[in-house]
Structures are given as structure tokens and as C-alpha cells.
């Protein structure tokens with residue numbers, strides 16, 4: 016049976032389907048979230064003939080995003096989001112149909128890449144997405160010493176300023192910080208002003224018992240050079256203040272991040288700061304004195320990437336190592352990518368061309384997604400995920416994909 020996927024014609028039904036799937040508290044702010052988050056022409060639906068009458072069988076949406084890549088390019092990316100299938104029709108192929116539709120539409124729109132954050136890690140690999148950026152989370156105690164002797168001169172010129180997230184213009188300032196920081200931090204997402212307004216708007220349900228999110232800006236010479244969003248929670252232990260700070264993605268150069276972190280670990284009435292998302296090689300751990308100098312370090316997947324159009328995607332980014340490898344790609348959901356490619360990177364730039372030469376490496380397209388932002392995927396040969404026919408060919412490819420700096424985790428979308 017073919018499953019039709021069509022553009023949404025009923026915003027209320029789209030939203031109601033999402034609310035059933037995600038079982039959140041429904042409030043007045045939800046329509047605003049939909050309006051801000053998702054352009055009208057980027058909402059898609061499935062209605063199975065024997066599916067629910069009042070709701071869609073499945074929905075998905077696409078946020079138009081831009082993302083920085085290795086080599087400083089900032090390119091358009093389809094941000095897959097709002098994916099949901101009505102519980103009555105799950106495991107009947109609705110998601111599969113929506114994924115095929117998404118990949119075809121993305122390619123037709125001339126975009127080479129799709130990105131997402133996964134609700135569960137087992138869902139998207141089968142559709143050719145690879146986990147391209149990993150994030151760490153740590154707890155830092157109040158007054159944690161952050162040591163960086165060769166940054167001190169830089170940090171000395173930076174001041175920090177606290178702003179409510181709903182202050183007019185605050186989210187535009189945040190967006191400007193991410194835009195400025197993006198080229199130096201591949202994997203950073205930049206999106207519309209509306210997307211950042213969404214990050215500054217929180218519904219009463221999200222806010223219950225919590226402080227409205229605040230932005231901390233780092234400023235030098237009257238200009239914003241970095242930012243982080245955070246909130247505080249009251250806690251008292253035997254009469255002593257034991258509040259908790261939760262901070263999101265830091266953005267800006269190293270000195271700005273250090274100034275922001277030092278401010279966060281020194282907020283009055285707080286005992287710990289949970290820094291929720293930073294790349295595994297971010298200086299945070301080095302500043303704190305290593306993993307054991309922090310509390311409760313955790314890690315999980317951040318951005319998943321999908322190479323939608325291999326020929327277009329391969330030259331978009333830069334490569335720190337050369338390679339010349341014939342790769343046989345399997346791609347069940349984007350068959351135009353499948354087959355043998357000669358992937359060449361030389362002097363930083365690259366070409367991908369079809370070839371009849373024998374395959375030196377065989378891999379699924381998800382492997383190229385996992386390495387696309389620069390993450391080291393060389394271990395996937397040892398892991399038995401890729402197959403090699405010329406010894407050393409896969410290492411050559413993986414070294415070309417890998418960057419000296421780990422990809423930056425991304426804001427939720």
C-alpha cells in the first residue's frame with residue numbers, strides 16, 4: 016500500500032496531532048509555538064484511509080536552518096522536526112513514508128543536507144542519518160576554579176550582562192551571537208529571528224515553579240561577543256542556599272565562554288551549575304581540571320546529519336586531510352545516492368563523481384552523515400559497520416572527514 020504524504024491544510028489539526036503524540040499540557044502558547052516555529056508550507060501530513068477521523072495519522076515539519084560546516088561555510092539545511100505518528104497507526108510504515116517524502120522534497124528544493132535531534136537513538140539510522148555531533152553535560156560546583164593562564168588578558172576585557180529572555184530585542188542579540196560564532200564552530204545552527212524568539216518564549220506549563228530563562232551576554236568594547244541561556248532553581252538544604260543553575264549551549268570564542276562560565280558558577284544562592292551541552296573537546300573540562308574535577312559527567316547524541324544529495328554535499332565543506340577513495344554507498348531511502356563514487360579531497364576542497372572502478376570501501380550513507388561535521392568515525396571499520404577492500408582506504412576517508420575540532424552540538428529544533 017502506498018502512503019500519501021501531503022502538505023498540511025489544517026493548522027489546528029496538525030497541532031492537535033502533535034499534542035496527542037507528545038502528550039504535553041495544552042495551553043494558549045502552543046499555537047504561537049507552531050506559528051513561530053514552522054512555516055506554513057513546511058508542514059506535512061499523512062491520513063490513512065482507516066486512520067483516526069479527527070486527527071492526522073502522521074505529521075512532520077521542516078525548519079529552514081543554516082548550519083556552519085568545516086571550512087567556515089554556512090549553508091542551508093532542512094531541519095526535520097515535529098515528527099509524530101498517531102498511536103493507533105504506529106508501526107505501519109507512516110514514518111517510513113514521511114521520511115522518503117522528506118528526502119525527495121529536500122532534494123527537489125536544492126538542499127544537500129537534512130538535520131535533526133532524535134527523540135530516541137534507534138529511530139533514524141535506518142533512514143540514513145548519522146550521529147554527527149555528541150554533547151557532554153557536567154555539573155560544576157559553586158566557585159569552581161577555571162584555569163586558563165593564556166586567556167586571562169582576553170578575559171579581562173570582557174564583562175557579562177544579564178537580560179530577561181523576553182526583553183525586546185534579546186533574542187535578536189542571541190541570534191547575532193550565534194551567527195557570529197558559527198563559522199568558527201562547525202555544527203552551529205543559525206535560524207530565523209522567529210526561531211530564536213521561540214527560544215525566548217516559554218509557556219506557563221514550561222515555566223511552572225521555574226524562573227523564566229535569562230540570557231547572559233559577554234561584551235567587549237560595547238559589543239556582544241558571546242552568550243548563554245540559563246535559569247536558576249531555588250533549593251535550600253538545612254537552611255543553606257543550594258540553588259541549581261541550568262545553562263544551555265555556550266556561544267562565542269574561548270575567552271567569552273570562559274567569562275560566561277565564571278559568572279555562572281558564581282551566582283548568589285546557587286550551589287551547582289549544570290552546563291548542558293558542549294562538544295567533547297570543549298575547553299570546559301580542561302579549565303575545570305579534567306572530568307573528576309566536575310560532577311556527574313554525561314554524554315549523548317546531539318545533531319544527526321543526513322547527506323540528502325551526496326554529489327552536492329561532498330564539496331560543500333572543507334577537508335583537513337586529502338583522500339582519493341572509491342566508495343560504494345548503500346542508500347535505501349535516497350536511491351540517487353546509491354552506487355559507486357570516487358570521493359576526492361585535495362588541498363581542502365573536494366569532488367564526488369560517479370565511477371565504475373571497483374569499490375575500495377562499502378558503507379551505508381549514515382556513515383557519511385556521522386562524519387559530515389568533522390566527527391572522528393575511523394573506528395567504524397573496527398566496529399564492523401563499514402567494509403574495506405583496499406587496506407587503509409577507509410582510514411583515508413575517515414581522516415579526510417575528521418576535523419581537528421569536534422563538531423559543536425546544536426540548539427534544539
Ligand SMILES: CC(C)(COP(=O)(O)OP(=O)(O)OC[C@H]1O[C@@H](n2cnc3c(N)ncnc32)[C@H](O)[C@@H]1OP(=O)(O)O)[C@@H](O)C(=O)NCCC(=O)NCCS
Nearest residue numbers: 098099100105106107108109110111132133134135137138
Ligand atoms: C517514532 C515514530 C515516529 C515511528 O513512527 P511509525 O510510523 O510507527 O514508524 P514506521 O512504522 O514507519 O517504522 C519504520 C521503521 O522504524 C522502526 N521504528 C519506528 N520507531 C522506532 C523506535 N522508536 N525505535 C526503534 N525503531 C523504530 C520500525 O520498526 C520500522 O523498522 P523497519 O523499517 O525495519 O520495518 C512514532 O512511534 C512516534 O510518533 N513516536 C512518538 C514521537 C517521536 O518519538 N517522534 C520522533 C521525533 S524525533
